[in-house]
Amino acid sequence: MPVTSTVSADGKDITIIISGRFDFAVQNEFRDCYHSTGPEDGVSFTIDMNKASYMDSSALGMLLMMREHLGGNSADITINSSSADISNILTVANFQSLFKIA
Numbered sequence: 001m002p003v004t005s006t007v008s009a010d011g012k013d014i015t016i017i018i019s020g021r022f023d024f025a026v027q028n029e030f031r032d033c034y035h036s037t038g039p040e041d042g043v044s045f046t047i048d049m050n051k052a053s054y055m056d057s058s059a060l061g062m063l064l065m066m067r068e069h070l071g072g073n074s075a076d077i078t079i080n081s082s083s084a085d086i087s088n089i090l091t092v093a094n095f096q097s098l099f100k101i102a
Helices: 024-032 057-069 084-092
Strands: 003-007 013-022 044-055 076-080
Touching (some): 013 024
16 A cells, blocks of 8 residues: 555544655545644654655645645744755745745
8 A cells, every 4th residue: 555644542633655656646645644634633743755756746746735724834843854856846845934844
């Protein structure tokens, strides 16, 4: 499965793991990982893209929709990426001003 999630024991930290291609084909799976959580829940999210091999503009849009759903500027979302290509895409899109990039 290209998108999976894990929840900490206290339910306050959710990690969404992206494997392979991060594109429109995984939109529903990605949204299902955060959609039941709201900004009032005080949950922090980590998007683990260490196993992602590809990311397109629809993935950028999905990240923006997630951020908006979780409270916009108050959303606590960190994106982890070890791929130079994906890191470059995030930098060119100026996502470091919207998300924590690790």
